Amino acid sequence: MSDQNRLGVFKTYKLYVGGKFPRSESGRVYEVTDSKGQWLANAPQSSRKDARDAVVAARKAFGGWSGATAYNRGQVLYRVAEMLEGRKEQFVREVAASEGLSKSKAAAAVDAAIDRWVWYAGWTDKIGQIAGGANPVAGPYLNLSTPEPTGVVAVLAPQKSSFLGLVSVIAPVIATGNTAVVVASADAPLPALSLGEVLATSDVPGGVVNILSGATAEIAAPLAAHQDVNAIDLTGADAALAKELEIAAADNLKRVLRPPVTRRRPSNEAQSATASSPVDADGASDSEDWSASPGTHRLTAFLETKTVWHPTGALGAAGSSY
């Protein structure tokens, strides 16, 4: 009854850049529809200048976030999961509408996404032991390798899996201390834009995650060519776009994480496949099963290994004390 008398309160979805919620610099928006073509909301259509601003914000945040202790980062990420839990209903609604899932399937996807976030939160202070350690060397040295974050990472979120896939690509990037510029799924950006609101209220410093919506190719091109972006995750790009972006990314030797190849190929070739290898033509991201156990490859993709050689002094007759 009262529903009929109430005016609808439409939400203005906005970008999330530098801890703030700006509209696109270009002033443009585009219509976001559900899986059946029904209008859901208008989302900002980002321009290359929004991408540039996001990179500046991500660079600014990098020092603080990469310098925070791994333990602290883990706590902050766990806090994000707590906040997601509290807004589960909203995400279920948005995921159900944009992916055309039943309510129960959408709820399962959101639960999985929250669990995924917690899983990555736990990795922050453990990845150092997995990806680094003391190396046995043939000489009087204590030789240590430690992983360090790569820097500013541009992330093209999966096109179809609007929330579970999104979380699966963002969380590993920031868990290891990188900062991210995320290009949300072009057709289903609403869960990503809502995630920005969660991040803003959960102790994640502004600029650590920046979320842009719009045409993937338009935003990704300047990010791939940007000299101040250190790595790019091409998950959300189709084969042709991924190739183009990888060429642009080569200019300043960005680390590139290629989109997953189709499941017909053995998975151990995923890393060595060339950009022109056959990938699912209808959005490469869908060949990845986001509900599967993610492993650590997304955590290690954006790490640099620093190795320290520390002299132990001459080895006496009794050998090194190390």
Added chain:
Amino acid sequence: MPTTAPAFADATASDSALRRFLFGLPGVDAVGLEARAASLGTRSIKTTAKAYAIDLAISMIDLTTLEGADTPGKVRALAAKAVNPDPTDRTTPRTAAVCVYPDMASTAAAALAGSGVKVASVATAFPAGRAALDVKLADVRDAVAAGADEIDMVIDRGAFLSGRFLKVYEEILAVKAECGPARLKVIFETGELSTYDNIRRASWIGMLAGADFIKTSTGKVATNATPANTLLMLEAVRDFRAATGVQIGVKPAGGIRTTKDAVKFLVLVNETAGEDWLDPHWFRFGASSLLNDLLMQRQKLSTGRYSGPDYVTVD
């Protein structure tokens, strides 16, 4: 008083005459001034016009280091940057000047000899200006002897705010006499003058006393150059030239850090004072980090790719 324009000789005859003149200046419409500065800041400057603006802005920079921690090595590094801002692109223009404290002026002069980049030195007990006139003049003498081509002085804000305008005026006159061939920039520290009317009055005192440049601020207080106070000073130099035929330069300083900001100021110059001021001889930016942003934007225009702080020097 040979430096005072004849049209205004009466104005500076006595303290009361100067006060009458300054208070006779039209009051500033603060709301209108800020609205006009804001509306001029919305102009969209793109492609070839942007390239022109970036190069012009680089050539207008007084590359500044005014820290207690300045060393001769830092000044030499800054001088090298002023001469050759972007080593990867030799078409990049040089900056206008390097601005240092007086004790670093000789180091800067040696490093810049023959380059065409000027040496600017702050003086007169910068930034507070709280010293006896003799000390201030000695400071100026020292800087000029060390090879400064330009002197940036600060006015006595204490005297100005307590209404002793003639004292401010005479101090500028004395410093101007001490400068010899060096061009004199008069800093008002607009952030300490409270009102736009005061900024207009200070501008006129400076211009009447023979300043070659009027400059907004030292960069050492909370409020530095803003579009509105720079617009006001540009109006003052425009009106002064219309009345006397004498052209005076303007230098906003402090807080201008991005290309976008710099271009906004250039629009203000063009729309207020006119094209005659779009020249490093008549308009300067007092800045340090601005240069890096201009260089990054310049690289973006020439390569099509956004550049980053890894590709410019760390100051």
